[in-house]
Amino acid sequence: MQANFSALSPLRFLERSAAVFPDRVAIEHGSRRHTYAEFGAEAQRLAKALAARIQPGDRVAFLAPNVPELLIAHFAVPLAGGVLVALNTRLAAHEVKYILEHSEAALLFADTELLATVDGVAQLGGPAAEVPVVVVPDTESAGVSGTGAPEAAAAVVRGAQGRKRELYADLLAAAPDGPDLPWGVDDEQAPITLNYTSGTTGKPKGVLYSHRGAYLNALGEAHHQGFDGATRYLWTLPMFHCNGWCTPWAVTAAAGTHVCLRAVRAEAVWDALDDGVTHLCGAPTVCSIIADAEQAHGLERPLRITTAGAPPSPTIIRRLGDLGVTVVHVYGLTEVYGPYTVCEYQSAWDALPADERAAKLSRQGVGMVQAETARVVEVGTGPELRDVPADGETLGEIVLRGNNVMLGYYRDPEATERAFEGGWFHTGDLGVMHPDGYIQLKDRAKDIVISGGENISTIEVEQAIVSHPDVLDVAVIGVPDERWGERPVAFVVRGRGSELTAEVLSGHVRELLAGFKVPREIHFTDQLPKTSTGKTLKHELRALAAVEGAR
Amino acid sequence: MQANFSALSPLRFLERSAAVFPDRVAIEHGSRRHTYAEFGAEAQRLAKALAARIQPGDRVAFLAPNVPELLIAHFAVPLAGGVLVALNTRLAAHEVKYILEHSEAALLFADTELLATVDGVAQLGGPAAEVPVVVVPDTESAGVSGTGAPEAAAAVVRGAQGRKRELYADLLAAAPDGPDLPWGVDDEQAPITLNYTSGTTGKPKGVLYSHRGAYLNALGEAHHQGFDGATRYLWTLPMFHCNGWCTPWAVTAAAGTHVCLRAVRAEAVWDALDDGVTHLCGAPTVCSIIADAEQAHGLERPLRITTAGAPPSPTIIRRLGDLGVTVVHVYGLTEVYGPYTVCEYQSAWDALPADERAAKLSRQGVGMVQAETARVVEVGTGPELRDVPADGETLGEIVLRGNNVMLGYYRDPEATERAFEGGWFHTGDLGVMHPDGYIQLKDRAKDIVISGGENISTIEVEQAIVSHPDVLDVAVIGVPDERWGERPVAFVVRGRGSELTAEVLSGHVRELLAGFKVPREIHFTDQLPKTSTGKTLKHELRALAAVEGAR
Known part of the structure; x- marks a missing residue:
């Protein structure tokens, strides 16, 4: 061992916070509370269980909303030598199938809420259907992870096609005893996670992150967001999106508190x-x-x-x-x-x-x-x-x-x-x-509207529209136009109680932009279709516009 | 160039802050103010001037209190490919001579306040006397570094032994034009600075820091001290001590303001x-x-x-x-x-x-x-x-x-x-x-007092003494004792106005420690002799105790 070198790894952050702040609350989820000591111990336990199942470098997939188990997996999977693949919870079964097969996942953890997707994968057959499934029960109200609601969970252990599934608690219980796994890696450039792009154009691509990159980015997030020990971080950003921007590691580095959230609803x-x-x-x-x-x-x-x-x-x-x-x-x-x-x-x-x-x-x-x-x-x-x-x-x-x-x-x-x-x-x-x-x-690049030979930036038009105080959200798309080639169409979400009209809004935009950029068509809607990562699904709007246009 | 790797270097922090916060005040010193744009430009200018003089890896020594030029040198010297050797300003000429020769310094920058030391080095002769000297004038009240007080500075250009010295401003003026030097290194393990230990036992040792170590430690300091853009950092810690704990780089990373300070006096x-x-x-x-x-x-x-x-x-x-x-x-x-x-x-x-x-x-x-x-x-x-x-x-x-x-x-x-x-x-x-x-x-290790065969930790005794509310500072040393081999002696600084007596203090300590640990001799003093880095100079106290004991 070299006295003056450590491979950079965000695993160190949990090692440290578990040792230094053992009694501080690390994770809140409904009525569940985990201290940093418990967070560290749970990561070790899951890692030991995993290490007995997988080979170094194996991919371990996780299909879950922002629950503590997914947070813990951000440490446990790499601790076991594996590579975490956090899956977008909104994916259809065939998309999950593609990713499981492309990543050659050795194991799939799935939240009970998402077992329909897993059933769908099983029904599609192929290698993805053979990936062993570990069911993560909803334990929001239970004291300790994996031990809550056992009856409800047991009911889902037998999935579609009669395939046997394992319960998270059983996997943990099978973890071998022994000393803790070392909180680090030999090679800081070793992969830590694999994140699939949304694949709006073609197949999703697998994006490989390293321990070094995750470590440095976590420190960067901690610096810019100003995380410290008093931080209470609410998990509104999906952890499956770029590993929650490395924030599982960043908040842990600062020994702040992770407040988990199953779904982003106003009341919660x-x-x-x-x-x-x-x-x-x-x-x-x-x-x-x-x-x-x-x-x-x-x-x-x-x-x-x-x-x-x-x-x-x-x-x-x-x-x-x-x-x-x-x-x-x-x-x-x-x-x-x-x-x-x-x-x-x-x-x-x-x-x-x-x-x-x-x-x-x-x-x-x-x-x-x-x-x-x-x-x-x-x-x-x-x-x-x-x-x-x-x-x-x-x-x-x-x-x-x-x-x-x-x-x-x-x-x-x-x-x-x-x-x-x-x-x-x-x-x-x-x-x-x-x-x-x-x-x-x-x-x-693909969102430029070319109208009468002029390039119209949809973002520019959107910014003009959203500058109206009554507008909450907007998306502008291009639709085919016989005369101009394309023309811009706007979908607008108004604030509660607003009675803004298309005429008034048009007038507002006309003051800001050249006339050819002002959408002739403005549709008001309650909400825009979005990806789970908040990008507007413009192809859905295009389909909608085609219908509206045909009326 | 590799798209997914950058060698870690704290030089990046100044590149970034100069670009992102060009108009923010980066350095204050008396009535001097430098924005981050000026800080970055000055580092480039000095680096270009240096690069024309030194070879890659050359050591560049700097003998100055906490003035802006030393702060700038923390970036400029490595930017020029050199290794900064920040010298303790309290060193005697023969100590500076030793370090200049051990480090084989290519150049010595010296603040006007410290030219007597430089003269001393010249008088001692040997290779150290041949190291070219650049005089950094005291420009606390001038607008731009290196341009203030030219008459006063000119008077010191001719040093002891008639050796020609160069003025900082002249060195800068000779900087070649050309594009900025790249704010980074190819190898993050390349040396960035060389710091000499105080050498209380034997010759000082040269401690080599790397770009990677300095980068990570700076981020660590920024995190633990909570530096951000609103930080105003006062330079009471000498920059020559472990490069000011990497804080020249840490405060710059956060784009905070460095408040320089020539001497740590209560009023200032x-x-x-x-x-x-x-x-x-x-x-x-x-x-x-x-x-x-x-x-x-x-x-x-x-x-x-x-x-x-x-x-x-x-x-x-x-x-x-x-x-x-x-x-x-x-x-x-x-x-x-x-x-x-x-x-x-x-x-x-x-x-x-x-x-x-x-x-x-x-x-x-x-x-x-x-x-x-x-x-x-x-x-x-x-x-x-x-x-x-x-x-x-x-x-x-x-x-x-x-x-x-x-x-x-x-x-x-x-x-x-x-x-x-x-x-x-x-x-x-x-x-x-x-x-x-x-x-x-x-x-x-060397501060244990062995009295009657018992080990007495001087720190333990010091903590017992300092727990008395009237005590501001204390040092305990061992002095030879015919009967016990050694015995502890305490030097104590009382708070202003305190009339604490040795008897009362003894009684206080006796309540906390075993009798053999309680110093029989307690001397009250106005202040303790300290190194510039705040360590008590116990050998001076031992000499003093010998005199007191002989009375």
Whole structure:
């Protein structure tokens, strides 16, 4: 052993917090409470049970909402030498089947709530149907994980096709005795987790994270979000999304408290906020749920929301500010462990008019402290990257690099090589570089509407619409148009009680944008279809628009 | 270039803060102000000037108090590919000569205040006298570094022996134009700085730090001290001591403000505190200066003091607490980049009686978040280390390991090998492991007094004495005794206005310790002789005791 080197691994964070703060509450879930000592012991127990089943490097899949067991698995699976594959809970059976087979998962943990999906996988047959299943019962009201509601759980042990399933508690009980497994790895570049992209275009890709990347990104999150021992972190962001932006490890490093949450509903979220939550992350839809809830009221303890996916609307930011909430906008992708840039606040913005400040805040920002400087480069120049001018206008591709870029796409060296062309990860996102070094996303490449030969950035139109105080959420898509090729169509969510009309909103947008960019068609709706990670499902809107257009 | 790897280097922190917060004040010094843009530009300018003079890996020595130029050199020297050697300003000429020659320094920067030392080195002759000297003028009141007080500075350009010296401003002016140097290194294990130990026993040893170690330790300091963009860090801790515990890099990572300080005097410190300082570090003597100052008053903005060298006295902790100051106790050595353990506060201690809480707080604590778990092992077991029982009583040697252990002793592979025996760095400090995992330093090995065959821990006696509310500071030494071999003698600093007598203090100690441990001799003094790093110079006290004893 070398005296002056340790392989970086976020496992160290739980080792430390369990030893230093054994009695502090680490995890809350309904009426369940786990101290840090219990959190550490449970991770060891699960790891020992797993180590007896899997080979080093094996993938272990987990299909569950934000329950303590998934949090614990973020430590236990790598502790056992495995690679955690946290699955999106909204996936259909055939998608889960694809991922289980692509990742060659050795084991699948599934929350009781999601056994229908697992049944579906079994019915589809093939290798995925043969993956042993461990059932994680809903133990929100039980004292100790895995021991609650045994009768209910027993009923689901026998699944579709008569396949035998194992109970989580039984797996744990079979854990061999013996000394604790070492909280670390030999090689810090060893894989720790595998996250599948949403695969909006084609098959999902497996994105491999390393211990080193997870460690550094966790420290970066802890720094930027300001986690410390008094932190109460509410799990509104799915842990299956980029491993919850590495926050399972970050909050644990700070020995803060994880407040788990099975589903993001206004009542449960507000109950947690009233119970002193200090931080949460999520898509803008989480911001809307909080701001627009009936229970909404001024908070006693300041709350910090870190949001990504789309710029938060000025209305939402203002409304949340009134409640005592600070909203911080970040940008990233699965391939970069979650957030890579953060819209760092500048004190000079205090003096700006509200709309100008909102415009500053809606930008994606600058590389985090553990990241490198993000760049915007000309599209299609091959391995030689050329920065676009930092004029806030010239469109280019956002490229990123450094320790928080994935190891690569799992079992897809060609896609990895393409993505890493020129030594930078190509996001596929188009944006501009502002003179102050802040990047701003202008569009995912595929979301540009070309109307009458003019490029219309749907984000630009969305920002114009959302700047109206009555608008909570918006999505703009392009639909085919005989005359113009395409034209923009808007779907708008109004605030509660608003009677905003399409005419008034049109007038508002016309003041801000060139006429050809103003959608002729505006549909009001109660909510927008979103992915579980908060991205608007524009193809669903396109289908809807086609129907509406045919009327 | 690899898309998914960056060599860890704290240079990145200045690159980022200069780009993201160009207009924020990075450095204050008297009436001088430097924004982060200026800080970054100045580091580049100095680095370019240096790069034209030195070879990669060359050592560059710096002899200065906590002025902006030394802070800038923490970035500029490694940026130029060099290794910074920050020299203790209290060293005598022959000590500086030794270090310049051992490190084979290519260049020596010297503050005008310290030119007498440099003259002394010149007079001693040898290779050290040939090292080119760059004079850094005192520019506390000037607008831009290196341009102030040119007449005064010109007068010192011609030094002893008629050797020509160069002015800092002239060196900078000679910096070649050209693109900025890259803010990083290829190999994160490359040396970044070289720090010489105080050498109380024998010659000073050169302790080599790496970019990786400095980066991780800086993030650890930022985390534990809670640095953010609103931080105002007062430079009471010498930057030449373990590179100011990596805080030049940590505060810069957080884009906080460095408040420089030429000398730690009560008035200047209190002026800074009233100007909103949020953090400072230092030996307990700094705590005493603050608590015992005439200007002392309740602070408007909470202040956090991180202290090391000796446990802070309960009286000082209480007095500082009354002013609005939180004191955090840490422990480390030059060989581990400064602090390695931190006495993490446990909320359960709130309920303890004041003296029990003080006892908890006086312990050295647990490994920091970026460190490993500190161990206390049996002494002299060779490469096979055996932990002593965690009973708070069994004495052993404190050993440490991980990324914040030095690369090694410069040009001394044998000492390095000895220090790293068994894969852990041997501190030479004796301590115990408490049941809660907190280590407590019992004695530097050489400070044990053996009286009548009994070992007396001077730290134990010191803690008993300092628990008296009238005692501000204390040092206990062993002096030769015809009957007992050695006996303990105490030097005590009382609080202002205290009329505490030796008899009363003796009685107090007798209630706490076995009779043979109670010093028969107690000398009251106004202050204790200390190293610049706050360690009591016990050999000076021994000399003093010999004189007193002879009376």
